[in-house]
Amino acid sequence: MTKLKLGPLSDDKPVKLAVELPAELHRSLVDYGRLLADPGGPPVEPLRLIVPMLERFIATDRGFAKARRSGPAAKRPA
Template structure:
């Protein structure tokens, strides 16, 4: 087998997750999409913003990031 410097590209197939949110959260998400559009002069549907929002949230949770690092290293 040939040695290659580039690691195998991870699976990038999207996984569909269906959720129900309360009306107040749905309104807040719509408001956020409007705020995003005003901020960046680019309209994105809520369905496109939610994955980015979740990713940013998870990456900003230091305890969670630390926990995942520990789990990955077998601690």
Template sequence: MADLKLGKLPDRTPVKLAITITPDLQSALQSYANLYASTYGVEEPVAELIPAMLVAFLESDRSFARTRATTK
């Protein structure tokens, strides 16, 4: 087997997840999408922003990162 610098790529198969949110959260997410559009000049649907928001949240949670690193 070759000794490549690039390891095997992780599974990138998208997973669809359906959730129910409150009207207040929907309003806040839409406000965020509007601010995103005015900041970057690109309109993105809320559904496209949420995965990036979740990744950013999880990466910023140091306790979660520590716990996850020790359980992998």
């Protein structure tokens, strides 16, 4: 199987989201979902990929983490 940054997706209750994607990005998400699917199984829908990809991107962005720790946004109450 191809080594991908995303692993198995959790089966959380979906949240409705309306977003327009460039056609090329949508094709890439469709291809990614096909590669992420279990062998012989249906492809993962692009909508299910967006949140884990954004979470992974934010979690691995060192510049964002550093700015968040030291910037004005870090001083906001939770």
